[in-house]
Amino acid sequence: MTAVATSLVDEVLAALATVMDPELDEPITELGFVRSIRLDDTGVTVHLRLPTSFCSPNFAYLMASDAQDALRRVEGLGRIVVQLDDHHDSEKINAGLVADAGYVGTFGVEADTSLDELRSIFLRKAHTAAMERSAARLLRDTDLTVDDLHLITLAQLPEGRTKEALLRRRVAIGLGVDPGEPVVVDEYGGPLEPSAVPLRLRFAKAVRISIEGNSHFCRGLLATRYADAEPGGMSTRVTNLRSTS
Amino acid sequence: MYEKNGEKYYVVDAHVHIWDGRESNLKNVHGKQFIDCFYDYHKNLSPEEVVWDYDTYTYYGGQRLMKDLFEEGYVDHAIFQATLLSDFYKTGFGQTEEAFGLATEHPDKLTYNHAYDPRYGEAGLEQLRRDADRMQLKGVKLYTAEWHGDSRGYKLDDPWSRCYLEECLKLGITNIHVHKGPTIRPLDRDAFDVADIDKVATDYLDLNFIVEHVGLPRLEDFCWIATQESNVYGGLAVAIPFIHTRPRYFAQIIGELLYWIGEDKIFFASDYALWTPKWLVEKFVDFQIPADMTEYAPITTDQKKKILGLNAAAMYDLDVPADLRLPTVAGDAGVEVAAGARS
Numbered sequence: 001m002t003a004v005a006t007s008l009v010d011e012v013l014a015a016l017a018t019v020m021d022p023e024l025d026e027p028i029t030e031l032g033f034v035r036s037i038r039l040d041d042t043g044v045t046v047h048l049r050l051p052t053s054f055c056s057p058n059f060a061y062l063m064a065s066d067a068q069d070a071l072r073r074v075e076g077l078g079r080i081v082v083q084l085d086d087h088h089d090s091e092k093i094n095a096g097l098v099a100d101a102g103y104v105g106t107f108g109v110e111a112d113t114s115l116d117e118l119r120s121i122f123l124r125k126a127h128t129a130a131m132e133r134s135a136a137r138l139l140r141d142t143d144l145t146v147d148d149l150h151l152i153t154l155a156q157l158p159e160g161r162t163k164e165a166l167l168r169r170r171v172a173i174g175l176g177v178d179p180g181e182p183v184v185v186d187e188y189g190g191p192l193e194p195s196a197v198p199l200r201l202r203f204a205k206a207v208r209i210s211i212e213g214n215s216h217f218c219r220g221l222l223a224t225r226y227a228d229a230e231p232g233g234m235s236t237r238v239t240n241l242r243s244t245s
Numbered sequence: 246m247y248e249k250n251g252e253k254y255y256v257v258d259a260h261v262h263i264w265d266g267r268e269s270n271l272k273n274v275h276g277k278q279f280i281d282c283f284y285d286y287h288k289n290l291s292p293e294e295v296v297w298d299y300d301t302y303t304y305y306g307g308q309r310l311m312k313d314l315f316e317e318g319y320v321d322h323a324i325f326q327a328t329l330l331s332d333f334y335k336t337g338f339g340q341t342e343e344a345f346g347l348a349t350e351h352p353d354k355l356t357y358n359h360a361y362d363p364r365y366g367e368a369g370l371e372q373l374r375r376d377a378d379r380m381q382l383k384g385v386k387l388y389t390a391e392w393h394g395d396s397r398g399y400k401l402d403d404p405w406s407r408c409y410l411e412e413c414l415k416l417g418i419t420n421i422h423v424h425k426g427p428t429i430r431p432l433d434r435d436a437f438d439v440a441d442i443d444k445v446a447t448d449y450l451d452l453n454f455i456v457e458h459v460g461l462p463r464l465e466d467f468c469w470i471a472t473q474e475s476n477v478y479g480g481l482a483v484a485i486p487f488i489h490t491r492p493r494y495f496a497q498i499i500g501e502l503l504y505w506i507g508e509d510k511i512f513f514a515s516d517y518a519l520w521t522p523k524w525l526v527e528k529f530v531d532f533q534i535p536a537d538m539t540e541y542a543p544i545t546t547d548q549k550k551k552i553l554g555l556n557a558a559a560m561y562d563l564d565v566p567a568d569l570r571l572p573t574v575a576g577d578a579g580v581e582v583a584a585g586a587r588s
Binding site: 023051052053054088202203205206207209210212213214216217220221223224225 | 274275278281282285286290461462463465468490491494497498501504505
């Protein structure tokens with residue numbers, strides 16, 4: 001492999017790493033959902049897989065079409081083919097991806113709206129969980145108590161991954177990231193009465209536990225399904241057949 | 246009955262099946278994928294020594310069930326929950342007649358809950374009346390996300406669904422178990438959305454709504470509505486096996502449930518044959534919240550007794566031997582929750 005080709009593989013991986021499982025709020029590359037990447041002179045073929053055949057078809061479609069969109073942003077890839085393997089709706093989803101039919105076009109009579117609203121619900125949940133992580137960290141590492149939290153702004157969060165994750169999720173749902181913005185907010189990003197903060201945090205904690213638990217479950221099921229059954233197990237098989245010139 | 250360290254526990258397994266996922270019963274590839282998916286659940290979350298081989302798993306019949314639940318599994322009483330999936334299996338996935346027959350043979354040990362689908366309209370309503378009469382139903386199990394023709398599922402507060410719930414009231418079917426969990430084939434809406442339960446629980450206070458799988462993967466939404474409705478309960482099927490593979494995660498689930506809905510509204514369930522009750526009961530009795538998770542209080546023996554059987558026994562009017570009862574009444578639906586949130 002030449003330096004150029006290697007970097008193209010890296011670019012493909014980086015593009016796929018921007019695709020999130022909407023429910024688990026983690027990149028598909030880290031979850032083991034990218035089964036294989038094959039580059040040749042005409043283009044790229046990516047195969048995706050999921051923990052069971054009965055993963056929701058709407059989420060399956062979201063991830064597959066997001067992967068296709070992400071790959072389109074990589075220059076010089078050529079023909080892009082994304083295929084979802086071993087799902088009860090694989091045939092339908094794969095045909096829809098090839099035809100670029102969109103969600104409603106893919107599922108026809110079975111789908112009556114776009115998935116924007118569903119996606120938005122899970123982006124809000126992801127934000128709620130990130131907010132709870134930030135708040136819980138403050139309570140753990142400082143002398144602050146839950147009664148102080150309504151006064152805390154983004155500026156007061158320590159720099160690091162937890163804060164970055166919160167800011168990213170605020171952007172995703174259209175909230176501001178100015179240092180003066182309050183950290184603990186209601187479901188729509190609005191300010192809270194001080195007395196409402198403890199219950200809001202308690203609920204946010206249940207949201208976080210739910211998301212993390214689903215992630216445990218999906219990772220476990222994916223491993224049960226594929227780890228022993230395939231050479232290479234849970235890793236992504238990369239084949240690069242691009243000519244060197 | 247299970248006994249450990251001098252404590253005796255009355256055990257009700259609130260969610261069991263006899264299913265037939267054998268090749269001979271498959272209607273299409275979905276039937277095969279569905280049983281394979283169940284088998285992955287079983288393999289992923291069971292201790293290695295209790296994992297069945299695939300052929301045993303696809304069909305085990307009534308005799309094996311009696312042995313696994315009552316001879317080895319410490320279960321005093323179990324409740325069949327119907328899972329029809331008629332679009333996937335020739336004679337359905339759950340074997341309703343076989344289960345009903347077994348329950349008729351052992352009324353002291355087994356209760357049979359049937360199913361209906363409000364999308365069958367008037368004809369289904371008539372069928373429900375006949376079923377209630379023949380089967381002496383106390384409960385039903387509903388799959389709101391089940392695929393049916395062009396329909397992507399239904400909501401409990403749809404007009405026809407309300408007609409069925411009203412009929413349940415007339416027929417004395419008071420326990421409405423609702424599957425909110427692993428999907429069948431929902432599309433543009435969130436199949437796990439539990440908001441429809443919120444609405445009907447408010448309107449039908451004489452019905453009990455048992456959310457199977459405690460709303461997983463939407464635990465928080467379930468907790469939220471269950472705190473506001475006095476007649477919403479949670480079944481631990483699919484959540485409890487995490488006690489083995491992910492005990493800290495299980496501690497969080499049970500900690501949250503105890504906080505939000507309280508000790509009187511949680512039911513033990515194995516979801517047999519997804520998992521066998523024996524190891525679940527043993528591990529639950531031995532289970533304790535890890536000491537470093539200080540945000541949750543330790544689980545008491547009385548709480549475990551209620552969850553393992555006394556709550557469901559109260560709901561289903563089961564006759565609990567005097568030495569297995571608690572001094573106070575378990576399963577008191579009048580308790581306003583959330584226990585933790587309001588304390």
